[in-house]
Amino acid sequence: MPADRQTPDALTFTPTTLRNRHDGWNADRQRAFIAALAGSGCIALACRAVGVPPQSAYRLLRHPKGKQFAHAWDTALHCASARLVGIAYQRAIVGTRKQYWRDGQLVGETVNPSDAL
Numbered sequence: 601m602p603a604d605r606q607t608p609d610a611l612t613f614t615p616t617t618l619r620n621r622h623d624g625w626n627a628d629r630q631r632a633f634i635a636a637l638a639g640s641g642c643i644a645l646a647c648r649a650v651g652v653p654p655q656s657a658y659r660l661l662r663h664p665k666g667k668q669f670a671h672a673w674d675t676a677l678h679c680a681s682a683r684l685v686g687i688a689y690q691r692a693i694v695g696t697r698k699q700y701w702r703d704g705q706l707v708g709e710t711v712n713p714s715d716a717l
Contacts, residue, residue, distance in 0.1 A: 613672035616665050625652070625660050633657065634672045641680025 613634070615627035629650050636646035647654045660666050661673055695713035699706055 613668040616660060616663065616669045618660075618663070618665065623651075625656070630660075630669055630672075634669075634676045637673065638676035638679040641677060641684060 613630075615630040616625065618625055620626070629652070633646050633650045633652070636649040637643065640646060643654055643657060647657050661670050663669075691714045693713060695711040698710050698712060700708040700710075
């Protein structure tokens with residue numbers, strides 16, 4: 601199943617209810633974090649997107665009330681990794697385009713598969 605079809609599943613979790621703080625893990629922040637994590641696969645980037653430190657995200661992940669959040673986190677990482685595998689496969693088989701420019705004009709283009717992948 602394509603990763604983008606799995607992403608909504610990661611977003612349908614019931615957010616964890618904690619103390620109400622203006623800078624805390626409210627429901628909207630939890631959903632935004634999971635969406636960012638599903639898109640990037642990077643905890644640091646997802647934390648930056650919602651304005652929280654990674655330590656706070658890991659604390660919520662381990663919180664006794666955070667089971668739904670933890671499941672959504674795992675699903676989001678699965679979505680991201682599936683997307684990255686697809687990108688790596690495409691670069692290895694199809695390749696990436698390299699353009700050659702001279703004096704502001706496109707003079708050539710090649711497509712090179714990646715042997716490293």
